[in-house]
Amino acid sequence: MTSDLNNDLCDRLNSLREQGLYRELRRINSPQLPHTQVDGRTLLNFSSNDYLGLANDPVLKEAAVKGIERYGAGSGASRLVCGSLAPHHELEQAIAAFKGAEAALAFSSGYVSAVGTICALLDAHDVIVIDKRVHACIVDGARLCGAELRVFAHNDLDHLAKALRWADRRNSGLSGKRRPRTLIVTESVFSMDGDFALLRDLVDLKEKHGAWLMVDEAHATGLYGEKRRGLAEEFGIAGQIEVQMGTLGKALGSAGGYICGSRTLIDYLVNRARSFIFSTAPVPAAVAAATAAVQLIQSDEGELRRNQLWARVDQVKNGLIAAGFVLPPVRSAIIPLVVGDEAKAVEAAAVLREQGVLIPAIRYPTVARGQARLRLTVSAAHSAADAGQLVAVLSTLKSKI
Numbered sequence: 001m002t003s004d005l006n007n008d009l010c011d012r013l014n015s016l017r018e019q020g021l022y023r024e025l026r027r028i029n030s031p032q033l034p035h036t037q038v039d040g041r042t043l044l045n046f047s048s049n050d051y052l053g054l055a056n057d058p059v060l061k062e063a064a065v066k067g068i069e070r071y072g073a074g075s076g077a078s079r080l081v082c083g084s085l086a087p088h089h090e091l092e093q094a095i096a097a098f099k100g101a102e103a104a105l106a107f108s109s110g111y112v113s114a115v116g117t118i119c120a121l122l123d124a125h126d127v128i129v130i131d132k133r134v135h136a137c138i139v140d141g142a143r144l145c146g147a148e149l150r151v152f153a154h155n156d157l158d159h160l161a162k163a164l165r166w167a168d169r170r171n172s173g174l175s176g177k178r179r180p181r182t183l184i185v186t187e188s189v190f191s192m193d194g195d196f197a198l199l200r201d202l203v204d205l206k207e208k209h210g211a212w213l214m215v216d217e218a219h220a221t222g223l224y225g226e227k228r229r230g231l232a233e234e235f236g237i238a239g240q241i242e243v244q245m246g247t248l249g250k251a252l253g254s255a256g257g258y259i260c261g262s263r264t265l266i267d268y269l270v271n272r273a274r275s276f277i278f279s280t281a282p283v284p285a286a287v288a289a290a291t292a293a294v295q296l297i298q299s300d301e302g303e304l305r306r307n308q309l310w311a312r313v314d315q316v317k318n319g320l321i322a323a324g325f326v327l328p329p330v331r332s333a334i335i336p337l338v339v340g341d342e343a344k345a346v347e348a349a350a351v352l353r354e355q356g357v358l359i360p361a362i363r364y365p366t367v368a369r370g371q372a373r374l375r376l377t378v379s380a381a382h383s384a385a386d387a388g389q390l391v392a393v394l395s396t397l398k399s400k401i
Contacts, residue, residue, distance in 0.1 A: 020342030020372075021363055031056040032253075034382045036358060043358040046376050046390055051333045052222055052297070052305040053381030054253025059296055060289040067288030075281035080270070083281035091287050094294040095258050099229055099244060104260035105269050106290075108282050110218055110247035111137040113257030115144060116275030117214070117243060118185070120268065122147040125174065127167040127182040129160065133193065135216065136366070138185050147183075157201050160184070164209040182211040188231035189219040192367050192375060194334030199232060203240045214243035219334060222251030222297045223306060252297070254290035256282050309333060309380040312387050316378055319391030324398060337374040337394075337401050345372035348400045355393045374401065 016022040029037040032055035036045040054060055067087055077083035088106055095104035107113040118141030122128055126147040130138055133154045142149050148170065152159040164182065171180040184206050186197045199215065206213045217230035225233030230246070232238040243265065248256040259269060269276060296302055310331065317327055317335065327335060339345040345361035352359055352374070363372045378387070394401070 019364075020346055026360075034379060034386050038353075038358060041356075043353065043356055044386055044389060045358045046378065046382075047359050048379060049219070049250040049377060050253055050379055050381070051219075051251040051309055051377070052253065052302070053379050054251070054293050054296065054305075057253060057293075057296070060253055060292050063292035064285040064289040067284040071284035071288075073285070074283055077281065078277065078279060079281045080277055085281065085284060085287075087284050087287040087291065088281060091291045091294070092258070094291050096260055098227075098294050098298060099246075099260045100227075100233075100238060101244065101260035102263045103266035104258050105266045105273075105276065106248075106282060106287065107257040107259070107273075107276055108279050109255070110135075110216075110245070110249070110257035111140075112275035112279065113245055113247075113259055114138050114216065115141040116273035117245065117259050117269060118142060118183070119145040119274065120272040121145075121212075121243075122181070122183055124148075125176060125178070125180045127170065127180065129163045129167065129182065129184045129211075131155065131186045131190075131197065133190050134185060134187055135191055135218070138187075138216065142185070154190075155195070155198055157198060157205065160202070161205060164205060164211060167211070168209055182209065183214060184211050185214045185216075187216045187218065189217075189223075189332060189334070191219055191334065192362060192373070193328065193336055194219075194332035195328055195330050196231060196332075199235050199237055199241075203237045207240070212242040213240075214245060215241050216245045218245070218247040218250055219332075221246045222302070223309065223333065228297050228302060228306060248286070248290040248293070252290055252293040254293055255286040256290060305380040309378065312380065312382045312384070313378045315384060315387045316376070316391060319387070320394060323391065323395040325394070325401075333378045335376040335378070337376060339372050339374065339401055340370055342369075342372040344400070345374065348374060348397065351397055351400060352393065355397070357390060357393050 032048050032050045034045055035042050071085050075083040091106050092104045114137035122145040124146040128142045128147045129150045130142055132151050150163040152163050167182040174180050188197050220230040222228050224231045232241055244260045246258055248254045313333055339348055342363045349361040359374045359376050362375045
């Protein structure tokens with residue numbers, strides 16, 4: 001039976017190779033830095049989500065070390081058993097204060113934050129409506145929760161309004177012990193395209209139809225808004241979003257995810273979010289580092305790093321536009337260079353590695369078939385020289401991209 005399994009899996013892997021969709025792990029032998037060690041070579045890294053350059057910051061590392069020294073390497077149990085350590089509570093208090101929310105709840109990853117929250121809020125009585133380009137964690141949560149799923153075309157408000165009108169008719173025809181609900185879920189900054197959700201319009205539509213709104217600020221937290229809370233703050237509608245989600249492993253330089261909102265929401269998730277209830281609590285080192293990052297982002301240093309990031313983003317985008325690349329008009333640390341064909345995207349990434357630049361190919365199912373791309377991301381840790389080198393290399397390879 002083991003050989004039957006292996007033979008079957010070999011056939012599946014060969015099919016992935018033929019489609020240009022085979023993936024393999026690439027060992028990194030250095031911290032998250034602009035210059036990273038891969039296969040014995042130093043490569044210029046423009047693929048990390050470490051937008052503010054905090055993943056290897058001394059302040060975060062010191063906080064992590066102190067977390068280990070005081071609370072050990074592991075948390076020992078789930079939060080509801082005996083694993084709810086003081087650092088977890090300190091992190092949640094820091095997130096809530098940072099986001100201007102009543103309360104927050106930390107999870108072991110952004111993925112389980114989304115899945116656990118969606119499945120806690122909805123069941124087969126309800127409707128969930130998601131943007132076509134949301135992250136896989138939201139898609140999986142939508143499928144697992146059992147609610148009626150509707151997908152609207154990316155940022156298509158007419159399509160969303162049509163789905164909400166359908167949900168209104170569907171929900172009004174149901175009876176039971178509780179009223180069916182509709183939840184709209186979107187990212188604020190989309191992870192593969194770097195463009196923005198139309199958050200003000202989404203708020204208007206959800207209020208018109210009596211729906212709830214959940215927004216994932218994973219790629220916006222630390223980068224937008226006067227207090228760097230995210231795109232919801234930038235657009236002035238944070239107080240009108242029922243469920244705010246984010247991650248600790250991108251601009252915050254650590255690991256984990258969080259949900260913030262009302263105290264009632266958080267108390268409910270503690271009792272009903274299975275990915276929280278049945279997971280060992282995040283390790284003290286990561287939690288302590290994340291708390292230090294939340295505090296750093298709100299400081300003058302946090303503003304300085306954000307300004308450094310946007311300076312590098314502008315330099316890269318202006319250089320690429322001058323070289324003939326067509327880029328999205330929004331100001332985002334995520335710059336997609338769409339190739340289209342999966343095999344060509346893999347080939348382009350390999351050529352870039354030969355030229356000393358690390359930008360992996362992103363392919364189906366992360367993006368739609370035929371929409372393979374090089375997902376270029378910029379960090380505040382990149383220097384002007386790094387950005388100039390990137391533009392020079394990409395300019396010489398434009399015919400392959």
